Amino acid sequence: MKIDSIRRAVRFVGLVLPLTWTGSALGQMQAGANAQSYGVAVTTATVNQKTPSAVLPVEGTMAVDRASDVTVAGLVTAQDVFAIVTGDATDGSDAVSSATLGTVSILNGLITADGVVAMASSTIENSNAEGSSLANLVVNGTQVDDPAPNTRLDLPGVGYVVLNEQIPTSGGITVNMIHVVMQQPVVGVLGGVTGYRTTGEVIVGSASSSVN
Amino acid sequence: MSKLRALAGVTATVAIALVGWSCEAHRTALAPSTGGPLFHFFVFQCSPLKMTGGGRIDYPPGTAEKNPPASHQYETFGAHVMASGQPDPSGTTCLADKGELEWIDHRPEMELNGHPLNLHATAVTFAELAVDTDCSDGAVHWGGTLRVQNTGQENLQFEVWDCDNGEPGNGHDGFAIRVIQPIDGLGDYAVMCPDPDLPPAEPSCTLTGGNRQFHPTH
Numbered sequence: 166m167k168i169d170s171i172r173r174a175v176r177f178v179g180l181v182l183p184l185t186w187t188g189s190a191l192g193q194m195q196a197g198a199n200a201q202s203y204g205v206a207v208t209t210a211t212v213n214q215k216t217p218s219a220v221l222p223v224e225g226t227m228a229v230d231r232a233s234d235v236t237v238a239g240l241v242t243a244q245d246v247f248a249i250v251t252g253d254a255t256d257g258s259d260a261v262s263s264a265t266l267g268t269v270s271i272l273n274g275l276i277t278a279d280g281v282v283a284m285a286s287s288t289i290e291n292s293n294a295e296g297s298s299l300a301n302l303v304v305n306g307t308q309v310d311d312p313a314p315n316t317r318l319d320l321p322g323v324g325y326v327v328l329n330e331q332i333p334t335s336g337g338i339t340v341n342m343i344h345v346v347m348q349q350p351v352v353g354v355l356g357g358v359t360g361y362r363t364t365g366e367v368i369v370g371s372a373s374s375s376v377n
Numbered sequence: 378m379s380k381l382r383a384l385a386g387v388t389a390t391v392a393i394a395l396v397g398w399s400c401e402a403h404r405t406a407l408a409p410s411t412g413g414p415l416f417h418f419f420v421f422q423c424s425p426l427k428m429t430g431g432g433r434i435d436y437p438p439g440t441a442e443k444n445p446p447a448s449h450q451y452e453t454f455g456a457h458v459m460a461s462g463q464p465d466p467s468g469t470t471c472l473a474d475k476g477e478l479e480w481i482d483h484r485p486e487m488e489l490n491g492h493p494l495n496l497h498a499t500a501v502t503f504a505e506l507a508v509d510t511d512c513s514d515g516a517v518h519w520g521g522t523l524r525v526q527n528t529g530q531e532n533l534q535f536e537v538w539d540c541d542n543g544e545p546g547n548g549h550d551g552f553a554i555r556v557i558q559p560i561d562g563l564g565d566y567a568v569m570c571p572d573p574d575l576p577p578a579e580p581s582c583t584l585t586g587g588n589r590q591f592h593p594t595h
Binding site for chain 2: 226227229231233244245247250251252253256259261262263265267280282284286288290291293296297298300311
């Protein structure tokens with residue numbers, strides 16, 4: 166009798182448990198649209214700030230955030246910043262995000278621009294960064310026109326910058342128009358530089374979208 | 378037999394005339410009314426629909442080519458609209474369930490109070506399915522009222538022509554907007570790109586980024 170009960174319990178678990186696995190697996194595979202954008206993000210040992218920022222709400226269709234003037238820790242100033250995300254999070258068919266900025270100054274003028282557009286767009290068929298652009302971009306005194314995706318320039322004494330950074334993600338894309346990585350040299354026991362460690366990051370104009 | 382044929386011919390002629398007359402009736406502009414469209418696409422339907430997405434237009438000229446970024450001749454936006462396909466009691470306006478619009482015109486000549494023109498919809502009141510456009514996946518004419526964020530000017534009526542013309546959205550889809558009343562400090566405002574060479578004419582400007590996604594139901 167006891168064995169029968171145990172057998173029944175094992176049978177029950179054996180039949181029902183896989184169903185719950187299937188259910189959760191299907192849940193994870195459900196179509197979903199995601200979009201996020203922000204104007205300025207700064208991450209250092211003492212600062213962790215992202216503003217203005219918009220995230221597509223669950224089962225929502227749009228979110229907006231804006232700021233006339235942005236100043237973050239003396240590292241970035243920006244004017245007329247808009248973050249907009251749109252899409253259909255319910256059926257997961259599309260997502261579009263954009264971040265636009267007017268005048269921008271990074272690291273006391275080391276990098277300047279007067280018009281930044283980050284745009285990411287995803288559907289079931291494709292994802293792209295079309296519509297993204299940088300206007301009058303000057304990096305360390307040199308004008309940079311229409312940089313190709315993932316253009317990396319060294320910033321002596323600071324680190325490096327990646328321009329028009331485009332990162333494929335699961336079912337989508339992230340676009341960071343100006344991504345500064347601040348580094349400090351690591352000095353070995355003999356006094357030589359053995360490497361670099363990241364001390365902070367600045368991202369200006371970021372848009373992400375994905376459809377799964 | 379010939380009488381039957383003649384009767385069928387007359388019936389067909391009358392039917393064609395009636396259909397033609399009914400189509401022609403939609404060409405007549407509606408009298409402006411609060412919350413309704415000021416005029417329609419040539420043929421429209423009250424139908425369940427949803428349009429989502431956002432993007433960028435480089436207007437003028439509003440073609441598929443981006444303007445030089447330094448010219449700042451571009452607009453960016455996010456917008457969506459939903460409708461159940463219900464007409465208002467008069468039967469002349471297709472009611473919208475809800476919608477949003479955020480519109481930024483980055484052109485220096487459109488600045489107000491030192492900032493880019495920023496239009497924000499406060500209500501979306503109508504949405505009608507357009508069926509006589511060259512938008513392959515769906516087109517919607519919709520609108521409502523908006524606020525000029527730069528100045529706080531309220532209750533300006535607007536209308537949008539919204540076109541999903543396949544994938545990807547850039548280079549294919551279209552969007553156009555017109556504000557009915559003058560904007561303080563700017564006057565009449567519209568970003569429209571009518572092309573008489575495209576039958577049938579509709580005023581959407583081509584997206585240079587982003588996507589419009591038409592959903593036949595919601």
